[in-house]
Amino acid sequence: MDSFSQRTKAELARRFPKKKCCMKAELAAIIRASGSLHLRANHAVVLSVSSENAAFMRKVHLLLKDYFQIPSRIIMEKTGRLNRRYYKLQLFGGKNVKRVLTELDVLSPGLDFESGISSALVRTDCCRAAFLRGAFLARGSVTDPQKNSYHLEIVTENEEFALGLNYLMNLCRFKAGLTQRKEYLVYLKEADAIGKFLTFIGAHAAFLRMEDVRIIKGMRNEVNRLVNCETANLGKAVRAAMEQVEVINALKAKGVLAKLPVPLQELAYLRLEHPEASLRELGELSTPPLSKSAVNHRMRKMLKIAETFLGREGKESSKLKD
Ligand SMILES: [Zn+2]
Numbered sequence: 001m002d003s004f005s006q007r008t009k010a011e012l013a014r015r016f017p018k019k020k021c022c023m024k025a026e027l028a029a030i031i032r033a034s035g036s037l038h039l040r041a042n043h044a045v046v047l048s049v050s051s052e053n054a055a056f057m058r059k060v061h062l063l064l065k066d067y068f069q070i071p072s073r074i075i076m077e078k079t080g081r082l083n084r085r086y087y088k089l090q091l092f093g094g095k096n097v098k099r100v101l102t103e104l105d106v107l108s109p110g111l112d113f114e115s116g117i118s119s120a121l122v123r124t125d126c127c128r129a130a131f132l133r134g135a136f137l138a139r140g141s142v143t144d145p146q147k148n149s150y151h152l153e154i155v156t157e158n159e160e161f162a163l164g165l166n167y168l169m170n171l172c173r174f175k176a177g178l179t180q181r182k183e184y185l186v187y188l189k190e191a192d193a194i195g196k197f198l199t200f201i202g203a204h205a206a207f208l209r210m211e212d213v214r215i216i217k218g219m220r221n222e223v224n225r226l227v228n229c230e231t232a233n234l235g236k237a238v239r240a241a242m243e244q245v246e247v248i249n250a251l252k253a254k255g256v257l258a259k260l261p262v263p264l265q266e267l268a269y270l271r272l273e274h275p276e277a278s279l280r281e282l283g284e285l286s287t288p289p290l291s292k293s294a295v296n297h298r299m300r301k302m303l304k305i306a307e308t309f310l311g312r313e314g315k316e317s318s319k320l321k322d
Contacts, residue, residue: 004144006053008198008206012137013055015202016062022130023067025121028104029134030060032117032161033154035106037097047091047100049138056137057087068103070096117164128172133201135165142194142206145213152194153187162186172200237278244299245275247306256309264302267295 017023030049038046049060057074064072072091079086091097101107105118122128135154142152156162162184169176169186174197179185188194191214198207248268251257257268270282279299283290290298 004146004206004209005141007209008142008203009053009137009140010055011203011205012133012201013053013059015133016059017130019126020067021124021127023063024104025127026130026134027060027063027067028106028118028121029131030063030138031100031104031106033135033138033156044092045094045097047097048088050086050088051138052084052086053137054087057089059137060089064091064100068096068100070100116160117168122168125172128168129200129202132165132168132172132197136201142198145191145210145217149189150191150194151187151189152197153185155183155185157183159184169197174200238276241271241275241277244271244303247303247310248272250310251302251306254309256305260302260305264298264305267298268302271299 017026031047034051035047035049038048040046049057051057061072061074064070070091072089074087074089076085076087078084091100098107105121117131122131139156140152140154143150154165156165159180162178162180165186166176166178169188174188174193175190177187177189179187188197191210195207195210198204198210248257248271251260251268257265260268266286267282270285271277274282274285277285279295280292283292283295286295
């Protein structure tokens with residue numbers, strides 16, 4: 001089944017940057033976040049990027065072709081007990097690899113590896129968005145908005161790169177956090193920030209999906225609140241009916257009930273027969289039928305009388321004990 005994260009990435013993989021500056025920024029982020037260099041036995045140098053996302057691999061392939069006019073190869077492999085499919089993009093040749101790494105500011109002219117993010121790559125908003133999109137595509141994930149808590153993260157083993165990403169996200173006004181577990185995590189925790197981030201990097205469908213879920217969640221909470229409220233009211237009505245039954249039984253035991261006006265007696269017996277009925281229902285059961293307010297009025301009257309006969313007595317006896 002497709003997760004929200006996978007769908008978001010599939011959407012981002014299809015979003016192709018129009019400007020050269022953005023192609024470069026996105027490629028640089030991808031290579032920095034998930035590229036690896038291999039030296040083969042025949043001394044051939046290979047730059048590779050792996051992912052389970054075929055559309056993402058195709059995008060990297062096209063970016064390399066469009067920006068550098070360098071061909072790359074994609075192979076499919078299976079891994080682990082579950083034989084999960086993943087794709088590996090390979091770019092061959094020392095000259096090609098060096099050119100790509102140097103132009104993307106991964107390799108400095110002195111052939112050192114750059115760890116932070118070169119500011120030249122992310123001067124403008126369009127390139128910042130492209131860079132973050134690349135990093136998210138390569139190593140990011142976002143939890144399903146259906147879950148209770150919101151979380152988006154980009155992982156990396158490299159501390160400098162994590163610091164760079166964190167800086168860049170905060171530069172774009174996302175209040176990102178940075179933490180270290182096995183790897184470094186640059187993350188966002190708030191739904192609003194995550195929604196804005198998804199929009200910023202071009203995942204518009206994912207953002208809309210998230211908003212839909214948030215609206216439904218909000219409605220569900222509102223419904224739950226109302227149901228709880230209703231249940232509380234129901235509880236109140238049940239408690240009141242039980243009290244009425246108790247009072248009527250006490251009046252009966254004291255021989256008071258038979259001395260009450262007939263309409264009150266009738267209501268009292270109706271209540272004993274239907275302890276679970278609401279006042280409205282008691283009204284409907286009466287002959288002739290009574291309105292809810294009429295039933296309420298009679299019930300209050302009976303309780304008032306009961307207070308005179310039973311309540312005061314109770315209060316006095318408690319006074320005596322003092
Ligand atoms: Zn740009």
